[in-house]
Amino acid sequence: xxxxxxxxxxxxxxxxxxxxxxxxxxxxxxxxxxxxxxxxxxxxxxxxxxxxxxxxxxxxxxxxxxxxxxxxxxxxxxxxxxxxxxxxxxxxxxxxxxxxxxxxxxxxxxxxxxxxxxxxxxxxxxxxxxxxxxxxxxxxxxxxxxxxxxxxxxxxxxxxxxxxxxxxxxxxxxxxxxxxxxxxxxxxxxxxxxxxxxxxxxxxxxxxxxxxxxxxxxxxxxxxxxxxxxxxxxxxxxxxxxxxxxxxxxxxxxxxxxxxxxxxxxxxxxxxxxxxxxxxxxxxxxxxxxxxxxxxxxxxxxxxxxxxxxxxxxxxxxxxxxxxxxxxxxxxxxxxxxxxxxxxxxxxxxxxxxxxxxxxxxxxxxxxxxxxxxxxxxxxxxxxxxxxxxxxxxxxxxxxxxxxxxxxxxxxxxxxxxxxxxxxxxxx
Amino acid sequence: xxxxxxxxxxxxxxxxxxxxxxxxxxxxxxxxxxxxxxxxxxxxxxxxxxxxxxxxxxxxxxxxxxxxxxxxxxxxxxxxxxxxxxxxxxxxxxxxxxxxxxxxxxxxxxxxxxxxxxxxxxxxxxxxxxxxxxxxxxxxxxxxxxxxxxxxxxxxxxxxxxxxxxxxxxxxxxxxx
Numbered sequence: 001x002x003x004x005x006x007x008x009x010x011x012x013x014x015x016x017x018x019x020x021x022x023x024x025x026x027x028x029x030x031x032x033x034x035x036x037x038x039x040x041x042x043x044x045x046x047x048x049x050x051x052x053x054x055x056x057x058x059x060x061x062x063x064x065x066x067x068x069x070x071x072x073x074x075x076x077x078x079x080x081x082x083x084x085x086x087x088x089x090x091x092x093x094x095x096x097x098x099x100x101x102x103x104x105x106x107x108x109x110x111x112x113x114x115x116x117x118x119x120x121x122x123x124x125x126x127x128x129x130x131x132x133x134x135x136x137x138x139x140x141x142x143x144x145x146x147x148x149x150x151x152x153x154x155x156x157x158x159x160x161x162x163x164x165x166x167x168x169x170x171x172x173x174x175x176x177x178x179x180x181x182x183x184x185x186x187x188x189x190x191x192x193x194x195x196x197x198x199x200x201x202x203x204x205x206x207x208x209x210x211x212x213x214x215x216x217x218x219x220x221x222x223x224x225x226x227x228x229x230x231x232x233x234x235x236x237x238x239x240x241x242x243x244x245x246x247x248x249x250x251x252x253x254x255x256x257x258x259x260x261x262x263x264x265x266x267x268x269x270x271x272x273x274x275x276x277x278x279x280x281x282x283x284x285x286x287x288x289x290x291x292x293x294x295x296x297x298x299x300x301x302x303x304x305x306x307x308x309x310x311x312x313x314x315x316x317x318x319x320x321x322x323x324x325x326x327x328x329x330x331x332x333x334x335x336x337x338x339x340x341x342x343x344x345x346x347x348x349x350x351x352x353x354x355x356x357x358x359x360x361x362x363x364x365x366x367x368x369x370x371x372x373x374x375x376x377x378x379x380x381x382x383x384x385x386x387x388x389x390x391x392x393x394x395x396x397x398x399x400x401x402x403x404x405x406x407x408x409x410x411x412x413x414x415x416x417x418x419x420x421x422x423x424x425x426x427x428x
Numbered sequence: 429x430x431x432x433x434x435x436x437x438x439x440x441x442x443x444x445x446x447x448x449x450x451x452x453x454x455x456x457x458x459x460x461x462x463x464x465x466x467x468x469x470x471x472x473x474x475x476x477x478x479x480x481x482x483x484x485x486x487x488x489x490x491x492x493x494x495x496x497x498x499x500x501x502x503x504x505x506x507x508x509x510x511x512x513x514x515x516x517x518x519x520x521x522x523x524x525x526x527x528x529x530x531x532x533x534x535x536x537x538x539x540x541x542x543x544x545x546x547x548x549x550x551x552x553x554x555x556x557x558x559x560x561x562x563x564x565x566x567x568x569x570x571x572x573x574x575x576x577x578x579x580x581x582x583x584x585x586x587x588x589x590x591x592x593x594x595x596x597x598x599x600x601x602x603x604x605x
Binding site: 072079150152191 | 446451454458463473475496503504507522524525530534587590601605
């Protein structure tokens with residue numbers, strides 16, 4: 001019988017099936033950041049088990065609050081830093097080299113089709129864009145992952161979403177995923193994996209696929225998966241060229257992690273995007289979505305362009321297209337946070353940062369920052385932010401503040417207008 | 429050495445769907461490294477009609493709630509802040525995946541009951557002082573509210589049961605792999 005992508009990955013990584021549908025998998029990668037790893041590190045030390053299963057497969061970064069803003073965040077960074085040095089973790093990223101984990105790690109070539117990856121971060125599902133099984137876990141799962149290189153999961157059920165039609169100009173991956181979350185609901189994919197399939201996905205860049213998979217968790221999904229293909233190969237080839245005789249061999253290996261034609265799905269959904277327009281959230285859940293044109297009375301105080309959802313070079317380019325030659329509304333604070341040093345440098349070299357600065361944006365270093373209200377743009381009570389982040393829970397960016405999630409194009413247009421607005425890239 | 433936790437005591441009814449992890453423990457407290465430091469901040473930012481932060485949590489050992497409890501972040505701080513407030517059992521119609529797994533990984537209980545049963549509990553018990561007594565071996569809750577008492581069956585998988593009895597996933601994994 002045919003298998004889904006996740007079933008293939010589970011079957012090739014299983015080391016035990018202790019009960020019912022619980023499968024213990026060996027891990028290809030364990031990603032760590034400074035917010036959820038320190039407690040695991042301290043617990044391992046307290047148990048007399050201060051060791052790691054593999055210095056190459058564990059990757060670590062300080063990204064959520066960087067540079068440290070107070071003693072507590074400095075301590076968290078220090079615990080992670082000291083641990084990485086003590087265990088000679090090969091890839092540990094600190095100030096000057098650090099970026100947002102779910103952007104940095106793919107950029108470094110750490111994600112491959114068919115990999116099993118965990119991290120103590122709910123947006124780990126981002127890496128499913130490469131055809132990997134990548135799931136967010138808590139600190140205890142992370143601790144066992146660090147110590148033994150294993151993690152237990154329920155055998156996956158998959159929802160397949162065929163994204164069809166032609167994406168209109170000015171409508172982007174962020175709008176697509178918002179429309180899918182609106183359709184499924186915040187609980188619609190709980191305990192399931194979403195396979196994003198169809199010609200619209202195949203036409204997307206890796207950056208766009210990562211935006212899509214990043215928000216799979218907001219529909220409750222364990223992860224999102226895109227099928228590895230030529231686009232995936234082009235992105236990864238610089239990192240894997242020594243592992244394969246040629247590109248066609250690499251593509252053949254990648255294609256093993258596509259579903260069989262007779263795979264069985266929990267649900268199959270057709271999602272036509274030909275009539276899709278730019279979307280924005282209006283409430284406190286990511287499934288509360290409306291067309292931008294219905295929200296244009298909403299004035300904003302801050303615009304935030306960045307995060308693991310939309311802080312990549314494609315995102316900055318699109319926003320710069322909208323901002324070029326414009327200045328943002330005098331009542332709006334614009335903040336842009338390129339997600340990694342490489343992206344920042346590329347944006348500088350290509351004149352994109354100048355466009356942002358000329359328009360009146362504040363440019364920060366790569367960090368998660370204001371996305372979860374920890375730094376670089378916390379909202380005051382009563383303030384409203386047009387944001388390219390992934391979660392609009394009440395108070396998330398600051399107590400009493402309001403977040404409206406949208407694409408970088410919409411965020412840039414809103415910054416100029418001073419209220420939620422469609423960009424001129426959208427002709428509808 | 430970790431032991432089985434206490435799953436018996438007074439119940440706190442939270443009558444809302446989609447209670448998220450930012451509401452259970454706000455992100456700004458994720459800079460705390462000790463679980464105890466989280467304690468005072470449980471449900472600090474929750475939006476819930478009739479809920480009194482200063483009065484409703486004290487003395488409670490069990491939470492009863494609705495659909496999709498614990499949605500949002502993977503932060504294990506959510507179960508920890510419950511644990512340091514003496515709450516080791518959450519009963520709900522459904523849970524977000526990561527929250528549920530984190531609960532069992534800590535040797536705590538996240539038990540799902542069907543929608544009609546949850547509705548019944550809210551209707552008959554929410555406005556009274558309710559005590560839940562858990563019989564882990566028989567997988568039965570004894571629920572006493574005012575004069576009324578009833579038994580409600582629940583089910584745990586062998587794996588979930590093993591995690592609770594071991595005191596969490598670290599102990600289990602260390603013994604078995």
